[in-house]
Amino acid sequence: MNMTQTFEERLNQILPRITSEDFLQNRGLGNEIGFWIFDYPPEQELAMREFLASVVEPALKKRQPPLRFATINLFELVIGLLEDRKLLDKAIDMQGKQGDDKALESLRRVLKEDKLAERLVQQHNPGALDLLMLTGVGSAFPMLRTHTLLSALHPHLNHTPLLMFFPGRYDGYSLRLFNKLSEDHYYRAFRLVP
DSSP states (O other): OOOSOOHHHHHTTHHHHHTSHHHHTTTTSTTOOOEEEEEEOGGGHHHHHHHIIIIIHHHHHHOSSOOOEEEEEHHHHHHHHHHHTTOHHHHHHHHHHHOHHHHHHHHHTTOOHHHHHHHHHHHHOGGGOSEEEEEOHHHHTTTOOHHHHHHHHHHHHTTOOEEEEEEEEEOSSEEEETTTSOOEEOOSOEESOO
């Protein structure tokens, strides 16, 4: 008998889990913050996006009482910051002329995870939300390190549960983006669906 669940079986557990009172009230976590990760095979990225847009978000909007939530695409967050600072065109130009490494190196000063966390909090006011969901992790790589962003978000979220959709593997101790890149140790989050 196969003990591992299929991707589809795991997807179908997202909604019941994130709409449960225990999840929304951060119950059963001891003194830990309500940070959750739904990891999935990177090759399922398009299916994951479709499921969020066509199943999860509509169901959350229809729920009674209404659930106050925000879905933040981390890639769009990064691009928005670069546009606001008038750096997007310069970064693209630098990438074309000097390569990825030089462009990335010049952006690191601007794209510090604590600054991105502050921008996210200013734009979405997590204190007024019941749930905050993060997507676009793979697209934002390597401009953004998710484990550092999660750490930077800790002091800002208080009682608002955060759910990050992660294309790769999270085993409760480390994040392995795309199931290939070296592990980033992070153990302050829980797997949403084992």
